[in-house]
Amino acid sequence: AARAVVVVAAGSGTRLGIGTAKAFVPVAGERMLVRALRTILTLPEPTIVVVVAPADRMDECRALVTEVAGAAGEYTTIVPGGADRHASVQAGLAALPDSVETVLVHDAARCLTPAAQFERVFDAVAAGLTVEADAHAIGVGVVPALPVTDTVKRVTGDVVVETVDRSALVGVQTPQGFPLAALRRAYAVAERAETDDAGVFQAAGGVVRTVPGDADAFKITTRWDLGRAEAVVAERAA
Ligand code: CTP
Ligand code: MG
Secondary structure, eight states, X not given: OOEEEEEEOOOOOTTTTSSSOGGGSEETTEEHHHHHHHHHHTOSSOXXXXXXXXXXXXXXXXXXXXXXXXXXXXXXXXXXXXXXHHHHHHHHHHTSOTTOOEEEEEETTOTTOOHHHHHHHHHHHHHHHHHHTXXXXXXXXXXXXXXXXXXXXXXXXXXXXXXXXXXXXXXXXXXXXXXXXXXXXXXXXXXXXXSSHHHHHXXXXXXXXXXXXXXXXXXXXSHHHHHHHHHHHHHHHO
């Protein structure tokens, strides 16, 4: 397959505070990683999957992938993650065959992201490859984005400096999609300060475009988010 998804699932879930790696925490009875993989496995085109797992849970992760993917599990590789998300993404990218043209990087913690969002990102990267590859040497990256709904202020300490014009702001989600070779080059030269893959890509000279995100693609970070996710699952079942 010319396309791949790297699912980063090696985080410890400190802010969730359950004392177990976050991707292995159940949401309404099913682990986050299982939910994320189930969606990815519904994608119509063959897609290579790399799961970046906590180094001490590799066997458990393999069992879980077999349970979810069955025979399709042969297209799934599991690699141990690193000390931070940046290192985990790099480990995932390193595990991909060079024949992969487009890679999506996805947070296991965004386990309710609809399949349509993966397709939107894949499609937009493919469009960038054909239309814009010559114009932008490093290629075009794609992030799902939603408008910011809060009023946003710039502060110094507790003093408000100004209101930021939110019409020019978006919040970004995953999966974020890129030409694989270009994303690997970007990570090879990156500083660790970037908080997402598109930031790494852009710092290396890449152009990043947005496609519409989805409210259900929110990241489960806190207990409140976990409750919200369980409510979304209940709503879908109703
Ligand atoms: N991640 C990873 N390797 C790390 C850190 C994070 O693969 N060393 C992954 C997480 O598993 C998650 C995604 O990156 O799917 C987003 O990270 P975050 O929401 O911060 O998850 P955690 O780092 O697990 O949570 P916390 O920061 O609260 O500890
Ligand atoms: Mg983290």
